[in-house]
Amino acid sequence: MNDRNSPLLSVRNLTIHYITDDGIVRAVNDIxxxxxxxxxxxxxGETGAGKTTTALGIMNLVPDPPGxxxxxxxxxxxxxxxxxxxxxxxKYRGKVASxxxxxxxxxxxxxxxxxxxxxxxxxxxxxxxxxxSYIKAAQMLELVGIPSDRINDYPHEFSxxxxxxxxxxxxxxxxxxxxxxxxxxxALDVTIQAQVLSLIRDxxxxxxxxxxxxxHDLGVVxxxxxxxxxxxxxxxxxxxxxxxxxxxxxxxxxxxLFGSLPSLAVKAHRLNPIExxxxxxxxxxxxxAFHPRCPDKMPECxxxxxxxxxxxxxxFVRCLLYE
Amino acid sequence: xxxxLEVKNLKKYFETKNGLLHAVDGVDFSIEExxxxxVVGESGCGKSTLGRLVIRLIxxxxxxxxxxxxxxxxxKCKGSLRREMQLIFQDPFSSLNPRMSVxxxxxxxxxxxxxxxxxxxxxxxxxxxxxTVGLAAKLSDSYPHELDGGRRQRIGIARALALNPxxxxxxxxVSSLDVSIQAQILNLMMDLQEDRKLTYMFISHDxxxxxxxxxEIIVMYLGLVVEKCRADELFEHTLHPYSxxxxxxxxxxxxxxxxxxxxxxxxxxxxxxPKPGCRFAARxxxxxxxxxxxxxxxxxxxxxxxxxxxxxxxxNNLKAN
Numbered sequence: 271m272n273d274r275n276s277p278l279l280s281v282r283n284l285t286i287h288y289i290t291d292d293g294i295v296r297a298v299n300d301i302x303x304x305x306x307x308x309x310x311x312x313x314x315g316e317t318g319a320g321k322t323t324t325a326l327g328i329m330n331l332v333p334d335p336p337g338x339x340x341x342x343x344x345x346x347x348x349x350x351x352x353x354x355x356x357x358x359x360x361k362y363r364g365k366v367a368s369x370x371x372x373x374x375x376x377x378x379x380x381x382x383x384x385x386x387x388x389x390x391x392x393x394x395x396x397x398x399x400x401x402x403s404y405i406k407a408a409q410m411l412e413l414v415g416i417p418s419d420r421i422n423d424y425p426h427e428f429s430x431x432x433x434x435x436x437x438x439x440x441x442x443x444x445x446x447x448x449x450x451x452x453x454x455x456x457a458l459d460v461t462i463q464a465q466v467l468s469l470i471r472d473x474x475x476x477x478x479x480x481x482x483x484x485x486h487d488l489g490v491v492x493x494x495x496x497x498x499x500x501x502x503x504x505x506x507x508x509x510x511x512x513x514x515x516x517x518x519x520x521x522x523x524x525x526x527l528f529g530s531l532p533s534l535a536v537k538a539h540r541l542n543p544i545e546x547x548x549x550x551x552x553x554x555x556x557x558x559a560f561h562p563r564c565p566d567k568m569p570e571c572x573x574x575x576x577x578x579x580x581x582x583x584x585x586f587v588r589c590l591l592y593e
Numbered sequence: 594x595x596x597x598l599e600v601k602n603l604k605k606y607f608e609t610k611n612g613l614l615h616a617v618d619g620v621d622f623s624i625e626e627x628x629x630x631x632v633v634g635e636s637g638c639g640k641s642t643l644g645r646l647v648i649r650l651i652x653x654x655x656x657x658x659x660x661x662x663x664x665x666x667x668x669k670c671k672g673s674l675r676r677e678m679q680l681i682f683q684d685p686f687s688s689l690n691p692r693m694s695v696x697x698x699x700x701x702x703x704x705x706x707x708x709x710x711x712x713x714x715x716x717x718x719x720x721x722x723x724x725t726v727g728l729a730a731k732l733s734d735s736y737p738h739e740l741d742g743g744r745r746q747r748i749g750i751a752r753a754l755a756l757n758p759x760x761x762x763x764x765x766x767v768s769s770l771d772v773s774i775q776a777q778i779l780n781l782m783m784d785l786q787e788d789r790k791l792t793y794m795f796i797s798h799d800x801x802x803x804x805x806x807x808x809e810i811i812v813m814y815l816g817l818v819v820e821k822c823r824a825d826e827l828f829e830h831t832l833h834p835y836s837x838x839x840x841x842x843x844x845x846x847x848x849x850x851x852x853x854x855x856x857x858x859x860x861x862x863x864x865x866x867p868k869p870g871c872r873f874a875a876r877x878x879x880x881x882x883x884x885x886x887x888x889x890x891x892x893x894x895x896x897x898x899x900x901x902x903x904x905x906x907x908x909n910n911l912k913a914n
Contacts, residue, residue, distance in 0.1 A: 460800075461838055461842045462860060488772075489843065490844045492848055516848045527773065530775065530776035531776075531801070533801065534800065534828060540783070547743065547774070
């Protein structure tokens with residue numbers, strides 16, 4: 271069963287909607303992907319693309335109401351976590367899969383010492399005694415580069431970068447198989463971002479953790495990921511290993527993202543942004559959701575929804591240009 | 594080309610309960626008319642304070658600000674200054690009054706400065722401004738909360754342009770926007786600069802954005818300018834250890850020729866009662882004894898390229914001149 275090629279995580283036709291008074295927000299629409307053990311997938315997209323909702327789905331944390339998982343399966347080690355009962359979920363979250371949130375300022379409880387916040391996870395999942403949990407918590411702090419004598423400090427005594435290190439220590443304390451990092455460095459300065467990225471990279475390599483890194487930054491992906499999936503309007507529009515997506519970009523949206531980035535290497539007088547705005551998720555365009563902004567629009571894009579096409583081995587694009 | 598704005602030894606200290614906070618600690622620069630000065634640095638380096646000082650939103654502790662040859666450091670009546678210099682804010686969510694409609698926001702400066710004779714003129718001026726920044730006319734009665742970040746930032750730009758200023762301080766105008774929207778706004782700002790001969794002071798933490806839009810760049814660290822030169826020069830010959838670290842920390846969106854990420858240790862130190870010596874010494878990999886004792890001066894190391902580092906020549910294998 272656990273042969274080398276069976277993926278750790280397999281998301282099958284996942285659809286998540288938020289039912290609100292203003293209509294149905296179609297946040298995630300029929301996405302499927304696999305993540306192999308020890309691999310890192312970058313999930314890239316702009317605000318409202320459905321990245322965070324996908325992540326919450328994988329943790330089975332979609333707030334209900336208004337969120338509803340309409341259909342699909344999320345298989346972790348072959349078991350569908352969407353069918354888990356409450357006590358199974360408790361064991362799953364934090365032990366099998368854990369999450370690093372975007373904003374380290376609000377992710378920590380301001381009334382509890384950082385040591386206790388790390389130790390709590392260890393007592394719950396690894397059934398350590400109080401004393402042992404503090405010893406391990408001190409080790410975790412050292413591991414993420416914080417002197418262990420700060421174990422009794424409160425979150426407000428740490429800077430943003432240090433807080434994010436604490437959050438990472440909590441997430442990795444029980445040595446999970448899957449780490450979901452939701453924009454872990456967006457709130458940090460670039461030099462601190464570089465430190466935190468290198469820390470995450472070293473730790474997941476050391477422990478063989480698989481990771482999904484959610485980001486809007488195509489640069490961050492190249493520092494840490496093996497594969498990348500580009501999301502738009504709740505769908506994965508392109509997926510493949512880094513070289514395929516960055517060097518043989520297939521989807522017009524991905525090309526638009528690259529065109530929008532000012533480059534450090536070449537001097538361009540004007541950028542080539544994508545025209546228009548993100549579609550309203552309660553009223554997605556018919557056919558291909560990207561067609562109103564697409565520079566390569568064809569008549570049939572308005573009516574026909576594209577399916578996923580494998581343009582080269584391991585490189586998937588969802589666009590009628592390739593059908 | 595003449596200097597539109599010149600700043601000499603500008604300082605701003607804030608009193609805090611822990612001591613004196615040196616937000617801006619002796620900054621000199623000048624901007625030529627029609628050009629863009631980029632100001633980069635990380636949180637807490639004093640770049641926003643510098644922007645606010647320059648347009649006289651806050652009063653400097655010491656130093657001079659000279660605009661069009663006139664010393665404006667002590668000008669009391671700021672009304673006439675506002676017609677010349679404006680500010681675009683970082684956060685298009687909190688910088689717009691939620692209870693005013695788009696047209697009310699844009700016409701407010703015109704009303705205050707009595708720029709229009711009658712309602713019809715005001716109306717047509719607002720329509721013209723909305724058209725200039727790419728806002729659809731039908732949005733004029735919408736409220737900010739109904740609009741996305743990119744459109745709100747366009748309102749902020751229209752408001753700043755209303756009085757036809759010559760000089761605009763842009764404080765992180767695109768940092769809170771998605772990349773595709775960021776590119777639209779950057780293009781808009783560059784077009785406006787060309788059409789109206791605007792002069793920008795562009796503050797950002799994002800080096801690639803600053804490089805794209807600027808003619809000259811200053812790199813700030815803890816209230817001081819550590820490097821100052823032409824935009825392309827900064828990227829071809831990065832001389833200061835901090836600028837080098839900043840540049841190498843940017844993850845580039847390419848899979849080719851990955852440069853080695855040089856990490857700098859530690860975090861930005863406190864700007865309250867700074868220790869003597871170079872402010873970057875605690876994090877610098879080239880640090881020697883003298884760096885902890887004497888503060889380096891901003892010296893011209895290459896033509897028009899200023900660096901404040903005791904070992905700028907040595908680190909970069911340059912001949913001392």
